[in-house]
Amino acid sequence: MNEIKAPKGTRDIFAPEIQKWHNLENAIHAYYKKFLYQEIRTPIFEHSELFSRGIGSETEIVQKEMYTFSDKSDRSLTLRPENTASVVRAVIENNLFETLSPLRFYYIGSMFRYDKPQKGRYRQFQQFGVEVFADDSPQVDAEVMFSAVDFLKKIGIEAMQLELNSVGCPQCRPDYLQVLRKAARAQESRLCSDCRRKIDGNPLRIFDCKLPACAEVAASLPLISDHLCGECRDHFAAVRETLSWMNVSFQLNPRLVRGLDYYTKTAFEITSGQLGAQNALLGGGRYNNLIQELGGPDMAAIGFAAGMERIILHLEQLEPARPKTLFVAYEDPQWLAHAVQMAQVLREEGYPVYLDYQGKNLKKQFKKADRVAAAFTLILAENEIQSGSVSIKNMVNQEQIKISLKELNEWLKKNY
RNA sequence: GUGAGUGUAGCUCAAUGGUAGAGUGUCGGAUUGUGGAUCCGAUCGUUGCGGGUUCGAAUCCCGUCACUCACCCCA
Incomplete structure (x- = not known):
């Protein structure tokens, strides 16, 4: 049988599951209007350079997971692995700073990563996400997180946890990384080969290792929370305080790291125990330097992206909602x-x-x-x-x- | 990229190395203006693909592909 099948990591969606997608999409449109977000649709593919510059050329995503190809004019193009870089590009290119207010966007669409498929992880997957520009207030961070938690609750997801961290900024993170590398190197002999490699690459990842020996070492390593600069520390404190006003419960996770280089200060993730190994429902944070790095003005921003397949996995099976x-x-x-x-x-x-x-x-x-x-x-x-x-x-x-x-x-x- | 498990009818699954089956579905029928239930009948397969062992392979071995789960990474 050599019938043609859907490519690995892709899937067809139809009744009755499609009903869940309609419900979810409708809920997103309705909910985020209440915060004055406007939908933005950007191209499915972009110049490859946008992602290597935006996401970080050393990240796993850019190194091994991009669907990159040349078109007939030899341009290097890439199917978007995430949408934040594209939104930033669109905002700069169309001068939206001048014309739209407030600068708040949400999007829904397919992303592509060459990953090995498993539960809740696909090569073509749907994300929805939001981006808020031009406001560095910690209250915005809190509001964005509140909206994420509140939205998920409203569509019927209860079992979830908001994890929160501050990953510092260009003022304090490099110093911290140096301290961390030094501390890790001192105990290098007790670390697994994987973690030894991480010391020079991304030492924060050592915190993720599940081997008992490494976890033990990790427990003794210095934490970013003790090395934040004054500004980051104040910002983080205000974020937490605002969350408590808003009645949003969260768990501090000083080991929380994001896979994209552009994050500064606030980083967060919403996880769920019902998902198997891919337990992140949604992840995001602040990225105050990205806009400038991509050629725009010096402007703060924050956002998140949510995995819609993973959300769908949480939604109850609906009766086939065929109209009478x-x-x-x-x-x-x-x-x-x-x-x-x-x-x-x-x-x-x-x-x-x-x-x-x-x-x-x-x-x-x-x-x-x-x-x-x-x-x-x-x-x-x-x-x-x-x-x-x-x-x-x-x-x-x-x-x-x-x-x-x-x-x-x-x-x-x-x-x- | 690494590892494990699984591939048999449209679907869910059987079959000790000895003729590939059941349920369900689909189609037709049980007399001409009426569905679901019941009954009867029919249809349904290169056992994922390719090699090997054997008198004989769905079954054992090798390879390959796909799916699932996990590592990794992430949404």
């Missing part, structure tokens, strides 16, 4: 024209209507009506046509009545 359907049946092909016209009229009135063009006899058509879960079947036959009426059978309780066509609309209004 009207089925138009005709006893003999000679009445097909009447049936078609009736369907047109009913659809014009707003009802979902189905009829079976290959219906050979009523028995078959009723079977079809049953399969499409029709609520009512409208029957046209010689009897009805001649008297200018229609028979209506309630498919649930099997009651059947005959009414004149003039009364049909009225009847539907009452009984549909």
Whole structure:
């Protein structure tokens, strides 16, 4: 069998699951309007350089996970692995600082990463996210986190945890990393080979190692929280205080690291125990230097991105929410024209209507009506046509009545 | 990139190395204006793919691909 299948890590979404996606998308649009966010749609692919400069050329994502290709003019393009860099690019390119206010955006769309698929992780996956520009207030950080938690609660997710950290800024992080490297190197012999490599690369990752020996070493390593500069420390304190005003509970996690280089100060993640190994539902933070690095003004920003497949995994299976359907049946092909016209009229009135063009006899058509879960079947036959009426059978309780066509609309209004 | 498990009918799954099956679904029928239930009948497969061992392979071995889960990383 060499039939063509969906590429590894991609999937088809259809009924009944598609209903969850509609619900989730609608909820996002509705919820974020309340905070004056506006939707932004950016291209699915960008110049590769946007991501290597934006996300960081040394990150795992840029190093090994990008879908990069050359187009026919030899431009290096990349399917977006995340959307923040694109949004920043769009805001700069279109001078949105000058024209839109407030500078708050949300997006919904596909991202692409060449990862090995497993539960909750795909090569093409959907994220929604928000970005707030031009405000360095700690209250904005808190509001963004509140909205994330509140939104997830409103769509029915309870079992989640907000984890919070400050990853410092260009003033304090380099100093901290030096201290950390030094401390790690002092205990290098006790670390696994993986962690030894991390010392020079990204020493923060040592905190993630699950080996007991490494965890023991990690417990003794200095924490960023003790090495923040005055500004970062004040900002972080204000963020936590605001969260408590807002009644948002959180867990401080001094080991929380983000996989993208652009984060400064606030970093956060919402995790869930129900997801298996890929337990991050949503992650984000502040990125006060990215806009300038991508050629824009010196402007603060904060945002997050959420994995929609992972959210969908948490949503209860819905009843197939098919709207109540009207089925138009005709006893003999000679009445097909009447049936078609009736369907047109009913659809014009707003009802979902189905009829079976290959219906050979009523028995078959009723079977079809049953399969499409029709609520009512409208029957046209010689009897009805001649008297200018229609028979209506309630498919649930099997009651059947005959009414004149003039009364049909009225009847539907009452009984549909 | 690394590791483990699983690949049999559209779907869920059986079959000690000896003729590939069941349930479900689909289609047809149980007399001509009526579905679901029941009954009867039909349809359904290169056992993921390619090699090897064997008189004989769905079954054992090797390879490969896909799916699932985990490592890694992340949403």
